[in-house]
Amino acid sequence: ALQSGLAGFIIPDLPIEEAQPWIKANQNSGLATIFLATPTSSEDRIQKIVKHTKGFLYYVSITGITGARDSLPEDLADRLKITKNLCGNNLPLAVGFGISKKEQIKLLYPYADAFIIGSAIVKIIEEKGKNSPKEIKTFLKNLKNL
Incomplete structure (x- = not known):
């Protein structure tokens, strides 16, 4: 896999x-x-997760299904804020x-190092088909311009 x-x-x-x-x-x-x-993880549980997580900690913003x-x-x-503090400087x-809008990212930007926006991209692919690469590029460019 690494290779x-x-x-x-x-x-x-x-x-x-x-x-x-x-x-x-x-x-x-x-x-x-x-x-x-x-959101239902206790601080103790998050500390255990942080101890064994490499790369980054994935925080699920909502309960329920993705989208x-x-x-x-x-x-x-x-x-x-609490979770970022538990991650420290190395994770x-x-x-x-649920992340799909520039306003959401702008609001949360001070508290997270990265945003995962998979469902929004899947929606673009479903709606735009062959034109989706261009649409995805535009979508991501707009999100980056905070």
Whole structure:
């Protein structure tokens, strides 16, 4: 996997409490394991996740399924501040699920190092088909211009 250019794994359905066999098997691979924290994760649980996460911590902004949202939870910025503090200076914090608008990124920019916007890109592909690469480029360019 490493020789193919893979940098790491996001395994959404692998809770930290059940991850020991995976962590042990992957420890010398040179590949990151990116665990997820959620709005329901306690600070103690996030500390455990941070201890075993490499690459970045993926913070799931909402409960429920992924997908673009018009609004995000009111306490998200506060939760990200706490989580960013638990990550320290050596582990970047990325936030995803529900992120699709420039306004959302602008609001959360001080509290996260990266934003994951998969569902918004999938929607563009579904709607624009062959024109999607151009549309995605425009979409991303607009998001970057804060």
